[in-house]
Amino acid sequence: PAHIIVMGNEKGGAGKSTVAIHLAVALMRMNRRVGVIDLDVRQSTLGRYLDNRRRWSERRGLDLPIPEQVVVQASTARSLDEAEAEEVEAWKAALRDLKARCDFIVVDAPGADTHFSRLAHSSADTIITPVNDSFVDFDLLADVDPDTFEVGRPSVYSALVWECRKQKAVKEKKSIDWVVMRNRISMLDARNKRRVGKGLKKLSERVGFRLAPGFGERVIYRELFPLGLTLLDLTQDGSAKQFTLSHVAARQELRDLLIVLKLPGLEG
Amino acid sequence: PAHIIVMGNEKGGAGKSTVAIHLAVALMRMNRRVGVIDLDVRQSTLGRYLDNRRRWSERRGLDLPIPEQVVVQASTARSLDEAEAEEVEAWKAALRDLKARCDFIVVDAPGADTHFSRLAHSSADTIITPVNDSFVDFDLLADVDPDTFEVGRPSVYSALVWECRKQKAVKEKKSIDWVVMRNRISMLDARNKRRVGKGLKKLSERVGFRLAPGFGERVIYRELFPLGLTLLDLTQDGSAKQFTLSHVAARQELRDLLIVLKLPGLEG
């Protein structure tokens, strides 16, 4: 049965779409069938990434591995009860469609608390939450004391995941593996990095997520968007005549993330 | 009459709240009366930043300059017509409240297309749009060609600003000064930076915004969030025994932004 991975973080710009595309391509290059649902219906970063990928693949005659995508529309109903009923149907149809033909379904949730986002969180097998190395992002997970940097009360996004986990337990009698990873980690910045790291470690025990190795701030994670490529595609695309140290480090970061995710069927 | 500055970008994590707090504190330290409306009603980054500021100011007996804040609630009505009518009233009341006692009103819009966000964009005198140095962020402004990096069709957020500008022109017979600035600019990364820069320059003429100097990626812009402080407060707070090169550069970036904004009453 398809394993559903939801890229979730109500905080904007944490890296959900970036990790989503790199995960999807990595899994395809490990010969898994991958489906994608972009729930950021207006912004469509992931959808546009795939449009760019299709365009580049055609332009260069490359035959790149491209995940299956099902597009869901937001409801335009003016009554929320009606809109949510419509969206539940659209969501279930998208899942049924992809479950039939994929090993993994990567769902890119928006950086906002939307009905679609909650549906996704409540259906997830794995939730991956990227976080900037910043207490501004941390603030949506929990409060911190400004003197001791001790972790305080869980905050809105922790509460959202908790509620969705309960719904999943009730509906499917299954648990959710919640994995948090830092993203856009700066190469400098020792004190803030240490404080955020300690906060995440403390909070992981309290709120119930695992910590995964994160991604550094690297232009290679973002500069290929107009081409729809990821660093994993560069040998096939043939354009990169040599890999920089940053490329090699990025490949390792992606590999290390996959190892810690322990996704089903991927051992070895 | 109060000058309304809206921090707008539908793209998440571009730096709206970060620029909002630094602008608010800078204006207060130039002896202007500043009011703040945080329209990211669930996340409340700016509201929490100010809560942290009040807490630190009390704990340390500091009497920091703190902007006036009016809190608006999102409507919980299940009918969108009813919810939007409620939010229009809440918005007007918040503006009336602050207009009476402020020179500047800084509105922090959410990283999503919400009704409150559109109300704010249509009432703005100045819209400031921070953007990551990235075509992922650029994509919400316009499409680019992957071979030439030529700017193509305007995208969802450009369309939103255009619609709101029309509404402002119709309702108030006034124009909006739309200013775009890069944020989290990397010290390395030459090629991508050059391409994004050229794209922004081209687009500014086509879509009608001015370009302002941006902010570098600097930990000083984010590490003080739990204290509610900005780099401008460090001499008063007394905690920074010496300023790093990055602090000095950040101060200059903030000054350069204010110069280009040409806000009323601030010449000299």
Ligand SMILES: Nc1ncnc2c1ncn2[C@@H]1O[C@H](COP(=O)(O)OP(=O)(O)OP(=O)(O)O)[C@@H](O)[C@H]1O
């Ligand atoms: N590891 C990284 N290194 C460099 N740039 C990155 C990295 N991760 C993300 N970015 C850039 O940071 C910005 C935010 O990333 P992204 O759009 O993936 O976040 P998101 O969580 O999907 O945002 P939203 O909430 O708007 O959906 C983008 O400009 C992206 O290109």
Ligand SMILES: Nc1ncnc2c1ncn2[C@@H]1O[C@H](COP(=O)(O)OP(=O)(O)OP(=O)(O)O)[C@@H](O)[C@H]1O
């Ligand atoms: N110039 C900068 N240097 C370093 N870090 C920054 C800078 N600007 C923003 N950040 C960090 O980047 C992240 C996103 O910034 P911020 O929350 O201000 O963006 P936003 O546009 O308000 O996001 P949202 O759409 O979620 O409201 C935060 O973790 C913030 O601390």
Ligand SMILES: [Mg+2]
């Ligand atoms: Mg996204």
Ligand SMILES: [Mg+2]
């Ligand atoms: Mg914000």
